[in-house]
Amino acid sequence: MLSLESVELSIPSLESPLLAGITLQLPGGHFGAIVGPSGCGKSTLLKTIAGILPHTGGSIQWRERDLNEEDLAPHELGYVPQFTCAQPALTVRENLQYAARLRCAAPQAEIQSIVERVEQEVGLADLGDRRAGVLSGGQLRRLGLAMELTTNPNLLLADEVTSGLDPKSEEEITLLLARLARQPGRLVLLVTHSLRFLEQYDSVTVLTGGRLAYAAHPSGLTSYFNVPSPEQVYPALGERAPDQWAEEWITSPAELGFEMVSMVKDWTDEAFSPPEGQRPPLPGLVSQATTWLRRRLKLFFRERTQVFLQLALLLAFPVVVTLFAYQGLPAVRNLSMGTETDILQQLKETLAFTVQSSRIGTLVSGLAMFQVILLSLMGSNNAAREVVGDRAILEKEKLAGLRPSAALAGMAAFLSLLVLVQAGWMTLFVRAVCQLPGDVAGQFLPFVLVTGAMTALCLAISSWSSSGEQASLGSLYLVGFQLPLSGAILALPEFLGWVVRPIISAYWAWSGYLQTLRDTRFYDLVRAITETPLANSQLATWMLSLHLGLGLIVAYLGIRRSDWR
Amino acid sequence: MSRRAHRKSPPSAVIWLLVAFLALGGLGAIFFQKDSDPYRTIEPLKPSDYLENANSLRGNTYRLEGVIASSLGWSQEKGRLFSLRVTQGDKDSPLPILVPASYREMNLQKGQRFRLKVHVNDSGLLEVKEMTKS
Numbered sequence: 001m002l003s004l005e006s007v008e009l010s011i012p013s014l015e016s017p018l019l020a021g022i023t024l025q026l027p028g029g030h031f032g033a034i035v036g037p038s039g040c041g042k043s044t045l046l047k048t049i050a051g052i053l054p055h056t057g058g059s060i061q062w063r064e065r066d067l068n069e070e071d072l073a074p075h076e077l078g079y080v081p082q083f084t085c086a087q088p089a090l091t092v093r094e095n096l097q098y099a100a101r102l103r104c105a106a107p108q109a110e111i112q113s114i115v116e117r118v119e120q121e122v123g124l125a126d127l128g129d130r131r132a133g134v135l136s137g138g139q140l141r142r143l144g145l146a147m148e149l150t151t152n153p154n155l156l157l158a159d160e161v162t163s164g165l166d167p168k169s170e171e172e173i174t175l176l177l178a179r180l181a182r183q184p185g186r187l188v189l190l191v192t193h194s195l196r197f198l199e200q201y202d203s204v205t206v207l208t209g210g211r212l213a214y215a216a217h218p219s220g221l222t223s224y225f226n227v228p229s230p231e232q233v234y235p236a237l238g239e240r241a242p243d244q245w246a247e248e249w250i251t252s253p254a255e256l257g258f259e260m261v262s263m264v265k266d267w268t269d270e271a272f273s274p275p276e277g278q279r280p281p282l283p284g285l286v287s288q289a290t291t292w293l294r295r296r297l298k299l300f301f302r303e304r305t306q307v308f309l310q311l312a313l314l315l316a317f318p319v320v321v322t323l324f325a326y327q328g329l330p331a332v333r334n335l336s337m338g339t340e341t342d343i344l345q346q347l348k349e350t351l352a353f354t355v356q357s358s359r360i361g362t363l364v365s366g367l368a369m370f371q372v373i374l375l376s377l378m379g380s381n382n383a384a385r386e387v388v389g390d391r392a393i394l395e396k397e398k399l400a401g402l403r404p405s406a407a408l409a410g411m412a413a414f415l416s417l418l419v420l421v422q423a424g425w426m427t428l429f430v431r432a433v434c435q436l437p438g439d440v441a442g443q444f445l446p447f448v449l450v451t452g453a454m455t456a457l458c459l460a461i462s463s464w465s466s467s468g469e470q471a472s473l474g475s476l477y478l479v480g481f482q483l484p485l486s487g488a489i490l491a492l493p494e495f496l497g498w499v500v501r502p503i504i505s506a507y508w509a510w511s512g513y514l515q516t517l518r519d520t521r522f523y524d525l526v527r528a529i530t531e532t533p534l535a536n537s538q539l540a541t542w543m544l545s546l547h548l549g550l551g552l553i554v555a556y557l558g559i560r561r562s563d564w565r
Numbered sequence: 566m567s568r569r570a571h572r573k574s575p576p577s578a579v580i581w582l583l584v585a586f587l588a589l590g591g592l593g594a595i596f597f598q599k600d601s602d603p604y605r606t607i608e609p610l611k612p613s614d615y616l617e618n619a620n621s622l623r624g625n626t627y628r629l630e631g632v633i634a635s636s637l638g639w640s641q642e643k644g645r646l647f648s649l650r651v652t653q654g655d656k657d658s659p660l661p662i663l664v665p666a667s668y669r670e671m672n673l674q675k676g677q678r679f680r681l682k683v684h685v686n687d688s689g690l691l692e693v694k695e696m697t698k699s
Contacts, residue, residue, distance in 0.1 A: 051568030071569045335675040337636035353676070399570045502590045518698050524677050539597035543590060550586045557574035557582075564570070 001063065002026045002049065002155065002187055008057030009048055009210075018044050019210045021246055022058070026189070026203065028154065031181035033198075033218075034191045036207035037234045042191040043082070045207065046157050049189070050079045050399065052564050062155065074103065074282060074401030078148030078156040082163070084140045085147060085396045087295070088133030089302040092124055092143055095132055099147040101291040103401050104280035118146040122176060138169030145176070151400070156180060156188045163193060174200050195230040206233065209242025213249055282401045285409065292402075292410025300414070313381060314422060317374040318429040325367055325434040330360055332521040361525035364517070365510075367434065369488040371426055372450055372509045376479045378422045379454030382415050384475040387462040387559060395564050404560040412552065415455050423448035438516035442537065446512030449544035453505045454479065456551025463558025466565070482506035487532035497532065505547045507532075512540030603697065604628035604682045610691075612651045612658035619689035629681045629691070630699055633673055634659055642666060645673065649681075649691075662691045671696075 002024070009019040019041050026032050034042045047053040049060060051071060060067045062076070086095045096115045100106075104114060119125040122142040127135070132143060141161045148156060158177060162170045174190070178200045181188035190201075198204065198218040206214035206221070214224055222229065225236045237245065283291070300306055335353050336346075387394065394407060427444045430436065436443075458475040465471035483489065485500045486507040492500065501507050515537045517523040527534070535543070610627035631651035638646040644666040648659045662683060664673065682695040 051570040054568060054571045067568060074569075337675055395570075502587065502594075519672075521672065521674065523698065524674070527678070528676070536597060539593060542593040542597055546586055546589055546593070550582060553582055554579055557578055560572055561574035562571045 001028065001061075003061040003064075004049070004058065005061070006058035007045075007048060007055050007060060009044060009053060010056045017056075017210060019048060019055070020057075021250070022207075022212050024205060024212070024215055026187055028185040028187050029181065029183070030202045031178050031188045031200065032190070032203040032205060033201040034189060034205045034207065035193065035195060035233075036213075037237060038193065040207040040237075041210040042193075042207055043159050044210070045205075046079075046159050046189065046191050047564070049155075050077060050157055052079075052399070052562070072155065074399070075151040076154055077399070078145075078151065078153035079396070079399055080141070080144045080148055080156070080158045080161050081392070081396060082160045083392050084132070084144060085393050086132040086135075086140065086143050087299060087393070089131065089299055090295070091129050091131050092135070092146075093119070093128040094298070095143060096146055096150065098291060098295045099400075100150040101283065102288055102397060103151050103282065105283040105287060106280040110280065114150050118149045121149055121180070122146040123172075136169070138165050138173060141165070141169075141173055142176070145173075145180075148400075149180070154186050156186060158188070158190045160191055160193070162190070167196075170194065171197060195233060198230055206237070208237045208245050211242040211246035213237060213242070213245035215249070285403055285406045288403055288406035289409035289413065292407055293413045296410060296414045309381075310418065313378055314425055317378065318371075318426050318433075321367060321370050321374065321426075321430050322433040324370070325363060328435040329364065329437075329522065332356065332360060332525065334521070357525045357528040360522065361527075361529035364522045365488060365514070365526045365530060367430070367436075368513045369483065369486065369506065369510050371430060371447065372506045372513070373479070373483055375423060375426055375447055375451040375509075376454040376482055376506060379419070379451045380458045380475040380479045382418050382422075383411075383455045383458040384462055384472045385468045386411055386415070386459055387555070388465045388468050388471045389462075391563055392565070394559070395562065398562075404556060408552070408556050408559055411459065411555075412456075415459065416452070419448060419451045419455055423451045436517075437520050437522070442516040443513055446509040446537075446540055446544065449512075449541065449548060450505050450509035453544050453547035453551060456548050456555060457505070458551075460551045460554035460558060463555045466563075486510055488530070491531035502543065503547075505544060508535060508540040508543040508547075511535040512537050512544070515540070602680065604680060604695070607682060610651075610660075610683065612653050612656075612660055615660060615685075615691070616658060619685065622685040623687060623689060624685065626682065626684050626694065629660070629662075629683050630679070631660070631681075632678050633675055635675060637661060640666075644668065647673065649679075660691060662693055664693045664696070668693065668696070 003026075004022050004024040007019060007022040008017050010017040022045060034045060036042050044053060048055050051067065062072060086092075090098070093115060096118060097111060100111045100114045104111065106114070116125075119128060122145050124139065124142055124146055127139060132140065135143065144161065145158070156177075161177075162173050165173065174197045177188050177190055180186065181202070198221065201218050203216060204214065204218045204221055205212070214221065216224075221233060225233050227233055227236050333352070333356060335349055394402075397407070398404060423444060427440065427447050431440060431443065457478060458471075461474040461478065462471040465474060482504055483506065485492070485504045487497055487501070488507070488510050491497070511534045514523060514526055514534055517526075605628075607626060607628040610622075610629050615622060629649070629651060631649040634648040634650040636645065637648055643663065645664045645668075647662050647664060649662045651658050651660050662681065663686075664671075678699045679696050680699045681693050683691040684694050686692045
């Protein structure tokens with residue numbers, strides 16, 4: 001039984017509470033509707049029951065346990081939100097398979113049977129191979145329900161899943177929910193604006209202004225509100241203040257024979273619950289991360305524009321770098337080592353050497369920094385929308401049992417593949433075309449670390465952003481500040497340099513790369529033209545690793561936090 | 566206890582992380598910068614001491630940092646003799662250094678800055694034992 005006792009939800013910025021004095025008792029094997037005019041708190045109540053919004057007063061109990069003390073386990077709760085949780089590029093079956101794998105630790109054969117069962121249950125068996133992106137509104141709602149049913153939950157909450165559908169689809173979904181509620185021990189609650197199909201519900205809960213106006217069998221609805229038809233209930237609600245309706249409901253139901261307890265069946269929910277052993281446990285972290293990675297790879301290759309953009313950047317960026325030195329690096333003319341030349345000759349030589357240092361040193365330093373900046377841009381492009389782009393689905397999957405660490409591990413594994421390819425190709429291509437000297441592994445290391453660090457930092461930005469645009473802009477600023485603050489082009493004032501260099505990934509990658517040229521004259525020429533001190537390879541590697549680690553930890557905190565919108 | 570769907574990651578955690586990041590960065594800078602001067606435990610050579618009486622320093626090992634100024638001589642067996650410009654305070658002093666033949670593959674050019682471990686040999690000449698670009 002779900003029991004709400006004087007539940008209240010207040011927000012400090014609002015004077016009156018969003019919900020107040022909500023007292024309800026709803027048994028298992030029951031189909032209840034939560035209705036009311038727009039803004040009355042229907043969805044808010046459902047989210048409060050699900051735990052998405054924390055109630056600030058009263059208590060919510062499920063099977064006699066206070067949910068603030070012991071929350072609903074992922075497999076106990078099915079929550080179908082207003083938005084679609086399906087990936088449009090995946091087929092119905094793939095969506096269901098991944099949903100089942102993320103929620104149930106079971107062998108492949110059992111996952112397959114779960115998928116077949118829920119397809120049958122919601123009537124999607126014939127549409128298994130159809131992509132979710134081309135489904136109708138009603139079919140999408142069925143898919144959303146099917147994804148929740150993979151864990152066979154006892155408490156199924158459906159938020160406006162019939163809204164915006166044509167009358168036939170609305171009826172079909174309502175009947176489907178009514179059928180699902182017939183499973184012993186299962187409570188199904190539907191939030192809806194519609195007052196059609198009242199006969200399908202075991203109870204109707206009417207809210208107005210966040211207050212409870214009615215909660216009983218639908219047959220008594222019209223007489224309680226003294227209206228000729230259910231459609232007249234909402235206008236009638238407007239005739240009195242919400243507090244008055246709430247007060248009247250508290251005092252009158254017993255007199256009118258509307259006692260909620262009368263709906264409670266004699267049996268207990270537990271008696272009809274599937275034993276714990278019959279329900280697959282939640283998969284482990286590695287299993288969830290692997291499932292997440294597989295799905296991400298499939299989505300990546302399904303979205304051709306994504307693949308095309310990544311390929312375009314991967315191929316075009318190194319080519320752009322090589323345009324500056326496609327004939328290789330110029331040979332360096334050294335100063336005479338002897339002292340026998342006259343002073344005029346020495347001055348001429350020194351001048352020529354200074355000009356050469358400026359030209360070649362700038363070229364070598366620029367080539368290093370250009371590669372670093374383009375890799376940073378690729379890193380930003382990799383991750384800026386990775387979390388925020390599918391935030392709603394991520395929140396939904398977390399509610400269904402996905403560990404934030406597993407989601408991060410899956411993302412990190414996917415992004416690592418991109419980073420390795422991007423940094424590897426940039427290192428090898430530019431080196432081969434421009435015939436750059438130095439140790440190839442030593443050059444790959446700062447490049448892969450800076451791409452990884454920028455990817456991780458942009459992932460962190462994405463995980464804390466409220467929109468894709470905000471994340472993209474934040475990531476772009478992060479990349480944009482790398483060049484001027486690195487000191488590679490213009491040396492920063494000494495104090496400012498000490499302050500900003502620790503946080504500028506590009507500086508460390510640039511330094512680390514140039515250190516691989518240490519045994520060549522190019523290194524001397526770069527040293528001759530730049531006043532910015534170059535960090536040694538070990539320190540550069542250490543700092544870039546710290547940036548990478550910082551990005552991942554901040555991203556974990558961002559993914560872990562609740563961000564329902 | 567907050568419900569599962571309403572977990573918070575307090576912004577203060579991010580601030581603590583940044584503090585930890587700066588601390589680790591600082592420690593890394595101290596540790597790795599020290600490591601970047603391999604001769605830091607060797608006594609530095611004062612050019613004025615050497616120029617005043619090189620013989621008194623015979624048999625000692627010092628560290629030195631300077632810029633190659635010119636080539637003074639070359640021998641197939643003994644190696645290359647350079648003039649190294651060493652700065653002490655505001656004053657530049659040229660010191661003769663002998664780079665042994667074992668370093669013949671190293672491209673040494675005028676204007677390059679080096680860190681060196683040098684030994685004052687029996688004839689009072691500074692003989693390079695180890696050298697690295699700075």
